[in-house]
Amino acid sequence: MSEFPSVQTRRAPNGTNGGSLSPFVELDRETWARLSDQIEQPLDDDDVHRLSGLGEDLSLEEIREVYLPLSRLLNLYVAAAGHLHRATNTFLGESTRRTPYVIGVAGSVAVGKSTTSRVLRELLRRWPGTPNVELITTDGFLYPNAVLEERGIMHRKGFPESYDRRRLLKFVADVKSGAEEVTAPWYSHLSYNIVPDKQILVRRPDVLIVEGLNVLAPARIRDDGTSGLGLSDFFDFSIYVDARTQDIENWYIQRFMKLRQGAFADPASYFHRYSTLSDQEAFETASGIWKRINEPNLKENVLPTRGRATLVLTKNSRHAVHRMLLRKI
Numbered sequence: 001m002s003e004f005p006s007v008q009t010r011r012a013p014n015g016t017n018g019g020s021l022s023p024f025v026e027l028d029r030e031t032w033a034r035l036s037d038q039i040e041q042p043l044d045d046d047d048v049h050r051l052s053g054l055g056e057d058l059s060l061e062e063i064r065e066v067y068l069p070l071s072r073l074l075n076l077y078v079a080a081a082g083h084l085h086r087a088t089n090t091f092l093g094e095s096t097r098r099t100p101y102v103i104g105v106a107g108s109v110a111v112g113k114s115t116t117s118r119v120l121r122e123l124l125r126r127w128p129g130t131p132n133v134e135l136i137t138t139d140g141f142l143y144p145n146a147v148l149e150e151r152g153i154m155h156r157k158g159f160p161e162s163y164d165r166r167r168l169l170k171f172v173a174d175v176k177s178g179a180e181e182v183t184a185p186w187y188s189h190l191s192y193n194i195v196p197d198k199q200i201l202v203r204r205p206d207v208l209i210v211e212g213l214n215v216l217a218p219a220r221i222r223d224d225g226t227s228g229l230g231l232s233d234f235f236d237f238s239i240y241v242d243a244r245t246q247d248i249e250n251w252y253i254q255r256f257m258k259l260r261q262g263a264f265a266d267p268a269s270y271f272h273r274y275s276t277l278s279d280q281e282a283f284e285t286a287s288g289i290w291k292r293i294n295e296p297n298l299k300e301n302v303l304p305t306r307g308r309a310t311l312v313l314t315k316n317s318r319h320a321v322h323r324m325l326l327r328k329i
């Protein structure tokens, strides 16, 4: 199997700890895409076609040129983590099983985290060494609506304080500590609430993808000025999906408009009342939610974590990734 071609290192832009000495290697799409020509890959054309069904407008080109090379990079990193694990076992004179390789996927609401995560899960499953890939989203760790209402923060869903952060941290710490079985609560977008009697069971997968707005947030500072561990202390790799705020707002509004004929049309949907809105009303409702909740959260909490990622994927207005920033190791 061939190695990656050499790449140019350039200045990283603002917000990624850039400057003349950057911790990132910057690759343009063309360079990154060439990587897929040079790797033996476990997919045929039918597989690629099937994978494009994971996102409404996900193109075959995008899978081939962006996500396939990314899955190869991750496959190399997972293998390297295995070598390191064996080295540690040798040093300690132990023969322990390795723990799951944990990948965090961060970014704004509507930037495409779920689509990216689903594609990666399917691609990684096809590589040798990682047949068992699980995906969880952090919305399961939102407090139930009753708690959010009691605290007066129902309008702050997605902000850091709307999550049971201690429980989320314990979940990932348990997975990374090698627990045989760990459960996560489950959030329904239909009922817009936690479903009390439903849980997700994670049983020592080869890879766990943890997707959510705030997964790269640093540890909180305690009252005495000290800080504990953050979620990302348990990540082996992390991806920040990035795009211009105006583009993300457009995608948010377009998705909302489509949901009128989809999920909102279900009488059981918390947002059923939105299903009868006219185009103009739906547009105004979606931009209102974006401006009041999702944009401030993006600016205050999500964007500031971008430079903490191992890899930043930057999209253009058509969801095509055109730039990659990979942390130097």
Ligand SMILES: Nc1ncnc2c1ncn2[C@@H]1O[C@H](COP(=O)(O)OP(=O)(O)O)[C@@H](O)[C@H]1O
Residues within 6 Å of the ligand: 055, 056, 057, 058, 059, 062, 107, 108, 109, 110, 111, 112, 113, 114, 115, 116, 251, 255, 318, 319, 320
């Ligand atoms: N790579 C992509 N190509 C085309 N459309 C995409 C892509 N990623 C996401 N989308 C579209 O953008 C919208 C938001 O994507 P989604 O994955 O639901 O975002 P998030 O999980 O970040 O809220 C959806 O309508 C989705 O179909």
Ligand SMILES: CC(C)(COP(=O)(O)O)[C@@H](O)C(=O)NCCC(=O)O
Residues within 6 Å of the ligand: 109, 137, 138, 139, 140, 157, 158, 159, 211, 212, 213, 214, 289, 293, 294
């Ligand atoms: C459920 C979310 C907070 C996302 O959660 P995540 O899985 O990223 O933790 C978000 O999709 C959401 O519903 N935000 C509330 C505002 C809105 O309806 O867009």
